[in-house]
Amino acid sequence: MAVQKKITRRAFFSLALLPTFVDAKPLVDFNRGLGLFSDQKNPISNNKFTGLELYNDPEPELRNLGALKSNRISHIQINKKLNLHLVNSNTKEEISFQFPKNYKLSNQDLSKLNSFLKDWRTNEIKNFDKVVLNDFLKVCLNCSGTNSILSVNVHSGFRSKKTNEYLRRNSHKVAQNSMHILGKAIDFSIPGTGIKNLAKIVRANTKGGVGSYQTFVHLDSGPHRTWS
Numbered sequence: 001m002a003v004q005k006k007i008t009r010r011a012f013f014s015l016a017l018l019p020t021f022v023d024a025k026p027l028v029d030f031n032r033g034l035g036l037f038s039d040q041k042n043p044i045s046n047n048k049f050t051g052l053e054l055y056n057d058p059e060p061e062l063r064n065l066g067a068l069k070s071n072r073i074s075h076i077q078i079n080k081k082l083n084l085h086l087v088n089s090n091t092k093e094e095i096s097f098q099f100p101k102n103y104k105l106s107n108q109d110l111s112k113l114n115s116f117l118k119d120w121r122t123n124e125i126k127n128f129d130k131v132v133l134n135d136f137l138k139v140c141l142n143c144s145g146t147n148s149i150l151s152v153n154v155h156s157g158f159r160s161k162k163t164n165e166y167l168r169r170n171s172h173k174v175a176q177n178s179m180h181i182l183g184k185a186i187d188f189s190i191p192g193t194g195i196k197n198l199a200k201i202v203r204a205n206t207k208g209g210v211g212s213y214q215t216f217v218h219l220d221s222g223p224h225r226t227w228s
Contacts, residue, residue, distance in 0.1 A: 002111065010116065013103070022173050027100045028213075030153055036042075041057045052221050054096075059174070059175040059179065059180075059185075059209075059211060059218065059227075060209070060211075060225060060227055061175045061176065061177060061180055062076070062099050062175070062177045062179070062223070063177070063221060072130065072131070073130050073134060073162055075104050075130075076100070076104070076105040076110075076130055076133055076137060077102065077103065077104045077105070078099040078100075078102070078103045078104075078105070078137060078141065079097070079101070079102060079141065080141060080148065081099065081100055081101045081148045082095070082097070082098075082099040082137075082141055082144055082148055083096070083098050083099075083148055083149045083150070084096065084097045084098075084099065084137075084140055084144075084150055084152065084154050085149075085150070085151040085152070085167065086116060086154055087151065087153050087154065088120060088154055089153045089154065089155045090120055090155070090190075091120050091148050092101065093116065093120075094114060095116045097112075098205040100110075101105070101113050104194075105133075110127075110128075110130075110133075113128060113133060114126065114127055114128050114158075114183075115155070115159070116172050117154065117157025117158050117183075118157065118158055119157075119158050119159055119160045119163050119188065121163045121166075122162055122163060123217065124158065124160045125157040125158070126182075126183035127183060128157070128158070128183040128184075129182065129184040129221050131148070131184075131221040132184050132186060132208065132219060132220060132221040133187065135202075135205055135206040135208065135219060135221065136186050136188070136219060138206075139198075139202050139206075140152060140202055142201050142204075142205065143190050143193055143198070143201060149193060149201065150190065152188055152189075152190050152191070153188060153189045153190070153216075154179060154187070154188045155187040155188060155215075155216045155223070156182075156184065156185075156210065157183075157185075157186055157187075157188040158182070159178060159180035160178060160181070163182055164176075164178050164180065164181055179209065179220040179221070183221075184208075184220050184221045184222060185209075185218060185219065185220035185221075185222075186218075186219050186220075187213075187216045187218045187219075188216055188217065188219070189215060189216040189217065195212060195213070195214065195215070195216070195217060196212070198211055199212040199217050199228075202217050205212070206219060206221070207224050208220045208221040208222050208223070208224060209222045209223065209224070209225045209227075210225075210226045210227075211226070211227050211228065212214065212226075212227070212228040213228070
């Protein structure tokens with residue numbers, strides 16, 4: 001009889017405490033790798049990363065960024081009509097441009113591109129190198145076809161040092177001196193265009209670096225080099 005009373009009492013307290021356990025936050029969020037006191041508003045802390053987000057981006061290491069030649073251009077010109085739609089593969093942010101034939105990009109256009117290509121994890125904006133933007137748009141023109149309409153998925157633009165170091169700690173072979181840090185690199189893919197074909201088009205339209213990955217192509221305005 002005493003045993004029966006003891007079991008009933010345990011059951012009572014278990015049922016009483018159940019709502020507390022349900023509502024309480026766990027000490028560790030194993031899905032996101034967060035502890036109870038983690039800053040859950042920090043985009044670097046609370047994002048899951050996939051291949052599309054450059055979690056593995058073995059860009060060749062450049063030892064001396066200060067020695068890079070600056071191939072500056074005065075303006076970026078679109079030689080034929082282009083209706084360009086850009087989508088950030090990580091945030092799903094979208095932006096569109098309607099460029100007429102022989103159009104020279106304005107400061108407002110450049111500002112919109114710089115904002116779109118920001119480090120989405122820290123919201124930092126970098127003034128992008130005009131050479132890499134020019135090469136990127138040349139590739140877009142070559143891929144737009146006869147209807148002059150093109151949608152492009154952008155996987156990475158500017159990458160702050162904070163983000164880059166985070167990726168280096170949590171990934172494999174991410175370059176310490178990444179061209180993304182300087183605003184000189186864009187990783188992208190184009191729906192309907194195979195990666196091998198896209199890489200070929202990119203190589204034909206730049207004197208910089210071209211990296212070919214499973215799901216995207218890396219384009220930068222650094223030294224001429226290719227990798228995959």
